Amino acid sequence: MLKFDHVSKVYKGGKHAVSDLNMEFEKGEFIVFIGPSGCGKTTTMKMINRLIEPTEGSIYVDGEDIMKVDPVELRRKIGYVIQQIGLFPHMTIEQNISLVLKLLKWPEEKRRERAKELLTLVDMTPDYLERYPHELSGGQQQRIGVLRALAADQSLILMDEPFGALDPITRDSLQEEFKKLQRKLNKTIVFVTHDMDEALKLADRIVIMRDGKIVQFDTPDEILRNPADEFVEEFIGQERLVQARPNIQTVEQIMNLAPVTVMGDQTLSAAIKLMKERRVDTLLVINEDQVLQGYIDVEMIDQKRTKVNLVSEVMERKMLKMETGTLVKDTIRKFLNRAIKYVPVVDENERLVGIVTRANLVDVVYDSIWGDEEITS
């Protein structure tokens, strides 16, 4: 969809703003550029719609070298949103939204239709069409700014810190709204920010830049898991790395390695004795190869004790289990959703290797919330 091929920009006066960028974005991807001030994010973005022309290298949109396309035509096919919102104060909301459509010579009727339709995307009523930008709140104005970039159904949209000027609450809700919109409309988005939270929240992939170069280009998860270098680590911030821990830990890192087990051919009285000794109300049943068979608990034994006497005759075979490698964050969700007390962990051959209990999870959550303070205090 969008490809940078050895792209460099040297400004008049010799400033090397970006050097030798190589990257490729897929259709429908949400790409976020992030990096310290002056690292070349805006320069990179503006080269895409030729507001700035590269000194070297080529940029391809849908396989076409943009330098071979008429810049005016190119820009009409690419949505563009800037930080300062940039609505035209002398135009009504309708005129602002449908500006590109007017440039594309759509008839008045259709423009109006489209403007109305777009307003509903952000839950605004058609009576806003007649208003002027200064009559809207900052958040509403930026919504219009976004709609304006969507009007001609552009498949690629560039956004330079679009939510930077908004207060945190408005920004938050606009981010959510926008992410949803993007999923629904399947746009390719190139988004500049210097807010890491925003990047992590929105991006499918993040381009971390420094001094005009790409330091790391990867998914948010991967960047949190494997920061490329100290610069990235510092940029992400210690705080987020700690917070990210439950996201990247797997269950075998937190599970209890010695679950209490019985064999299927043991007697119920042996099982009860074991429960008493280890002070548990449930036992995991395994065979001689450590393969998990099922479980028994006190109640089950209590009901059937008089009729049968082997564990395998009483045990429940249907049970929830996890394979090694499952992420803790997914586990937490299961525990909370289904009010589960524990889940056994098995390897790829169904052999029991451990057990995760609510207590284990509490430790993880506790660590990630207060662990850092403990270290510093």
Added chain:
Amino acid sequence: MDTMISFLSENGMDLLVKTWEHLYISLAAAGLGVIVAVPLGIALTRIKRIAGFIMGILSIIQTIPSFAILVLFIPILGIGKVPAIVALFIYSLLPILRNTYIGISGVSNNLLEVGKGMGMTNWERIVQVELPLAVPVIMAGIRLSTVYLIGWATLASYIGAGGLGDYIFSGLNLYQTEFILAGAIPVTILALLTDLLLGKVEDWVTPTGMKKLKVNA
């Protein structure tokens, strides 16, 4: 009062003719000024490097006494209405040009970039963004210029262009106050009315969104 009435009864028709001449000279000059200075002002915003130079020259011309300019054109254009209009036109240039330049330069770079980024051609940007946003400032220049021209057009009578200046000068020559007043009063009224009228025009051409902006600010 009696002299006024007798003056009017004797010269009423003539007064109307001269007022019309006066208005014609001033407005023709101002009209030409707008036609030349507005596009020139816009052009100068594209070549900022020489903009200062050109406006400097116009400022210098502006300091040449109006009378001198009028006389200067006699060898080239002779006497009558044409040289008067040309001379006044030159005077109208600077205020209109300067205001156009300031108005257009004052349009935020941000908005221009948005326009460009959305795919407006240069021409579309001038017509749909820059001019509407600069219109209040440009109109202020046109108003100022036109009102000045109505005053200066009095001098045009010296080179035979007619207008209300005829009364004032003959009044001065003949020591007749009623003639001076017969020229000066209509000139003042003309100036005031024109200002009022152009105020209305300004209001009319200013985009609605910007009017509301002003009220709020």
